[in-house]
Amino acid sequence: MSKIKIGLFGFGVVGQGIYEVVRKAKNANAEIVKICVRDPEKPRKIQADKRLFTTSVEEILDSPNINLVVEVINDPDAAYDIVKRSMLRGIPVVSGSKTMLARHLPELIELQKTRHVALLYDASSCGSIPVIRNLEEYYDNDLLLEVKGILNGSSNYILSRVFDHAEPYADALAQAQALGFAESDPSFDIEGYDSLFKLVIITVHALGTYVAPERIFTYGISTIHDSDIRYAREKGVKIKLVAQVVKVSDEHFTMFVMPEFVTPDKYIYSVDDEYNGVVIRGECYDRQFMFGKGAGSLPTASSILSDIMARLHDYRYEYKKMNYVQKPGYTTDITLKVYVRYKETDIHNILHFDKIREQYIGEESNYVIGDILLSELMDKRSQLSGRDVFLANIPIFFLNRDR
Amino acid sequence: MSKIKIGLFGFGVVGQGIYEVVRKAKNANAEIVKICVRDPEKPRKIQADKRLFTTSVEEILDSPNINLVVEVINDPDAAYDIVKRSMLRGIPVVSGSKTMLARHLPELIELQKTRHVALLYDASSCGSIPVIRNLEEYYDNDLLLEVKGILNGSSNYILSRVFDHAEPYADALAQAQALGFAESDPSFDIEGYDSLFKLVIITVHALGTYVAPERIFTYGISTIHDSDIRYAREKGVKIKLVAQVVKVSDEHFTMFVMPEFVTPDKYIYSVDDEYNGVVIRGECYDRQFMFGKGAGSLPTASSILSDIMARLHDYRYEYKKMNYVQKPGYTTDITLKVYVRYKETDIHNILHFDKIREQYIGEESNYVIGDILLSELMDKRSQLSGRDVFLANIPIFFLNRDR
Known part of the structure; x- marks a missing residue:
């Protein structure tokens, strides 16, 4: 030493x-x-x-x-x-x-x-919350089923202001920038890329597989409207920007970043302001929840210090899960239930739903709730870009999970 | 390997x-x-x-x-x-x-x-929550200020039933036993010894010092009355059985296990039923919160599995903090603000308060709220034993902390 x-x-x-x-x-x-x-x-x-x-x-x-x-x-x-x-x-x-x-x-x-x-690089994901180290060492087995969480403090701060303090989105964004939570170019945070990059790193240590960012469906919060917020409030849920990687069978896992309707019984429901929260679910230990400051000067620095101290003892990641014999592979062939709010866009001309569960046409906006393949969302991602369309995951047990 | x-x-x-x-x-x-x-x-x-x-x-x-x-x-x-x-x-x-x-x-x-x-022995403290490993590895520095939490699922389950479901204490205890959360001899859990032993182990890895269990003030929940619950409800707080080790200065730390009035703004307020929750506070990372199932067959077994897997890589605890040059020493010379409810017992004849802040005399019961040295509580612990006295910590910044 x-x-x-x-x-x-x-x-x-x-x-x-x-x-x-x-x-x-x-x-x-x-x-x-x-x-x-x-x-x-x-x-x-x-x-x-x-x-x-x-x-x-x-x-x-x-x-x-x-x-x-x-x-x-x-x-x-x-x-x-x-x-x-x-x-x-x-x-x-x-x-x-x-x-x-x-x-x-x-x-x-x-x-x-x-x-x-x-x-x-523990500090790269969720600042002071020791996610990487724990996935690498403590959850060093194949019981892990899911890592899901709020990985970006800036977007969460904005959604908190909007939901809990009824502030307009633009005001909340400006305030996040003034407080230094959001960058001067906030698209990195609010379009979900920050969460996406963290999710890529987390997945390497959670399931032993690297998936390139461009292969992962990512949708941010910049198009959120008052009508979306009102809808969520009426249903008693909050909208959060959630990143998740989920084992859907012994053979497959899926992953994506998108807004989600979060019910009050979920741990991440109460992750407010600039905080991060990560839920780790396993076959035998159910759900573990880790919560803390995900960003900021000193929280991030203290995580860097943990890595520095680990070097005193020659610590290194072993990437043990990458060598597992039975390893699940990445799939987007999975059906999600989503809420899609739109107005001018003819959404049905872009997105093919497997099943439409609700269709609402209103003066202010329209929405559809339906089942859709994640691969379909991936394919149409570029066509949705720049349009006044808001999209949110409504969590269900994956409809076509093979067990 | x-x-x-x-x-x-x-x-x-x-x-x-x-x-x-x-x-x-x-x-x-x-x-x-x-x-x-x-x-x-x-x-x-x-x-x-x-x-x-x-x-x-x-x-x-x-x-x-x-x-x-x-x-x-x-x-x-x-x-x-x-x-x-x-x-x-x-x-x-x-x-x-x-x-x-x-x-x-x-x-x-x-x-x-x-x-x-x-x-x-990670499974020995908080079952599937990786407290020991994280204190040993990730919080491997002297920025750590406090570890505080609900470490015993059985007593927490009972308090949850009593507080959130308005069940009588005796019914809640019986139910906890029926569900297998509480042992047939429940005193280990409800008198705080289970939490105490976990706290002793945690402190070795948090601050590098072993303190023998008999040197630590421990008070359980078995004497809780309806009047205590009513009092807490009126004040908008919950009573939880809390174990904590706190650095009170660069030179000293203190530790104890006792019921505490927990306000809704605290992370552990929402740790209900048989769950455990641990707050780790540091100088630069503020508060980290870990939450999960603290006991039970599979959660505990999955924690044991983590230790088994760690042996595949020859992992061992290094007890690095035990070798720190500047290490805080254990003290009970610290003033707490406590609520003491009594009826027959002449409490003022037993406990010497530095300052009495409130005194209530009622038909059903009496209580006093005052400042008292932790060492005084330690000295009088045996005299309180077996009496119809309930005692709870009212968290404050320690009155005589030396910075």
Whole structure:
């Protein structure tokens, strides 16, 4: 157990949090020895010793004094470059870049094996909630049936304001941005991509299979209307943006990100504001619920600290489930029950429903509730894009699950 | 990674669950090769191959074919004997016996070191909720401030029936026994000892310090009256049996088990029925909440399975926090605000309050609300025993915390 000497890439909100947290953890036996940033002169909330800063990636990668790279930069391409180069040089990495990870995990898992170098990234999914580590270690068996949750704090904050405080969507969004929960370009959060990337990472550790983001149906909350909110309220449910991966049989699992009608008896019903909540369901332990702050400077930084400390003990993910002999495969051949609200769009001309259960035509808007194949939604995703259509999952036991 | 061959001690509710779960986990690479029971002929819900049974402890300990002992027997003395003998022979152990562990942890930790043999026991605290593992690994730093929760399902079930369903205490207790949540001798659960033993184990992994059970103030729910329930209802709170360990300064922590008035804004307020819920609070990540089934055959067995699988990868607890240079020490020199309801007992003759905030004298019962040292409660614990006195913590920021 030698001391961890960190080369830190990125000194934004999370990077500054890591600086704080490492200083506070007196028993951590870790030290930040170099910080690589684009602009050392940029005014920052937390000041670090000027001598720590560098603008040169090489200065960190070449330093014999550094035995861990911690990467928390926003640009996924730059993150990929740094992570890969570090690993190729045999320097272990702790990363928080979910977009980068969701895109490049197969290659980075291979690199870990061939180069015998660790890559940890618990902070990339749900900030301070230890989802990845628990899926990898504690739920290290094939009893796992489902991981489902609210993985994005910004969109959840907005939906909370809208539902619990009756604020207009636009006001809620503006407030989320003002509070720093939502990015200046909020589409990443509210269109579901942030949740999607986390779900991709989670699925690798939950079921041992990587599914590329573009193969997963993802629908956000930006088209939500007052009429959708009113409808949900009348039915006594809340609308939440939910990501889920579900084993539908011994042979198959499915996964998707979309708004969902959540009934009050569900754990995630009471996950409000910027919080995250994850339900882990297994064959023998029923449902476990983990709840906490999914984002923010210090919560994310404390998760990064957990990964840093794990390196003190040479911890690495083993991806044990990837080697399981019997492993379920990904399918979109599964029927969902969905609510689709529309007005101008001739929705029946786009979507083919297996069965229509309700059809409402009103002055303000129309909706249809029906059974539809997930593969059909995938196929028509691009045709729905940009239209004034809102779509929500109405959870049922999958209609055509094969047991 | 060789195959795990298990010698199982105990084939009661949990033992049978383990048998089921190991069979279900197809990728587990683990097998139960021998089961030691007192009476192989006893009728059991789940049947195992007769040839697996033995009544001889030696047959398991002497078997070169067995590389893991799993111990889930009720008698703590017998459990201690088996665990110790296994470890002395160099056979790693997975144990679920909280009473035994809470009493003997220091010796068993020493044995792990000197004999280089692993002892895992995640199932001993909160069944399927991975509290120990997360405290040991994920919260492996000194940012942790508090672990607080509902650790006993039986007493929580009873309080739930009483509060949410307005059932008389005696009926709720009888129902809990009928459902198998409460033992035939329910004092272990309802007097708080089950929670206490779990808290002792949790504290070793939370703060790196073992505190013997007899040094910890423990008060149960058996003396609860209608008037207490009415009082709590009027104040809009629920009474829960809560175990907690709290860092009160950089130098000190305190811990106790007692009924508590829980306000609706607290996570544990909605932990009902036989469920467990644990709040982990840290300096940077605020509050994390873990929720799930704390007991029962399969949930406990699935937690045992996690420990079994961990042995496939030679996992062992490192007790890293025990080696921290700056470690807080245990104190009872801390002031609590408590509600004490009494009738015949002259409570003011027994308990010395630092400050009395409220005093109520009624026809049915009396109560006092005041500030009192935890050490004073400890000193007078035996004098309160057997009396018709109910006591509940009213959470405040500790009055004399030194920061």
